[in-house]
Amino acid sequence: QVQLVESGGGVVQPGRSLRLSCVASGFTFSSYGMHWVRQAPGKGLDWVAAISHDGSNEYYAGSVKGRFTISRDNLKNILFLEMNSLRDEDTAVYYCARDSNWFDPWGQGTLVTVSS
Amino acid sequence: IVMTQSPATLSVSPGERATLSCRASQSIGSNLAWYQQKPGQAPSLLIYGASTRATGLPARFSGSGSGTEFTLTISSLQSEDFAVYYCQQYNKWPRTFGGGTKVEI
Numbered sequence: 205q206v207q208l209v210e211s212g213g214g215v216v217q218p219g220r221s222l223r224l225s226c227v228a229s230g231f232t233f234s235s236y237g238m239h240w241v242r243q244a245p246g247k248g249l250d251w252v253a254a255i256s257h258d259g260s261n262e263y264y265a266g267s268v269k270g271r272f273t274i275s276r277d278n279l280k281n282i283l284f285l286e287m288n289s290l291r292d293e294d295t296a297v298y299y300c301a302r303d304s305n306w307f308d309p310w311g312q313g314t315l316v317t318v319s320s
Numbered sequence: 321i322v323m324t325q326s327p328a329t330l331s332v333s334p335g336e337r338a339t340l341s342c343r344a345s346q347s348i349g350s351n352l353a354w355y356q357q358k359p360g361q362a363p364s365l366l367i368y369g370a371s372t373r374a375t376g377l378p379a380r381f382s383g384s385g386s387g388t389e390f391t392l393t394i395s396s397l398q399s400e401d402f403a404v405y406y407c408q409q410y411n412k413w414p415r416t417f418g419g420g421t422k423v424e425i
Contacts, residue, residue, distance in 0.1 A: 249357075
């Protein structure tokens, strides 16, 4: 079955970096665009970034542009999110999701806590 | 595009009908999806194309609307339907979500 599994979350100090991964299985990863969506504790959903199926196009929310980089490895079926210059407000559960214009399915999420 | 959901919280009894609203700040055609999120879980797709049910979704869920006004209706609430519901537009970048409607008992 289609499955997305995120990892790489943890506690990090403000200004530091972290890289998230999302391993995909059960579908032809290289045929789909992919997204990262985050959810701060007790808050709603916040789209972060997207990448086209072949990695040729990237899209970012204004709040992360210039600090976060989305990438993918279509040979290993892995999606990445490189997060630099992290801020307190980046604290959230980060989900990866497959693109069909809408998001389906979603991974279970990985928690990133930015705190000194 | 700003997505606005109302109400923020909807109190409903099991078996009753629930009507959730989502408004876009500009026309998005039918490029709207609805998601359900239960506590401690990832969101899951309910509706796309404003009115097409995701695979396996019970018929008590229905979506309608186009342009700027959209509605998610749950015809007869079951216990498993108490959750938070989000709308999302995919007409333009950046993709944006509404703030959510919590459906509670």
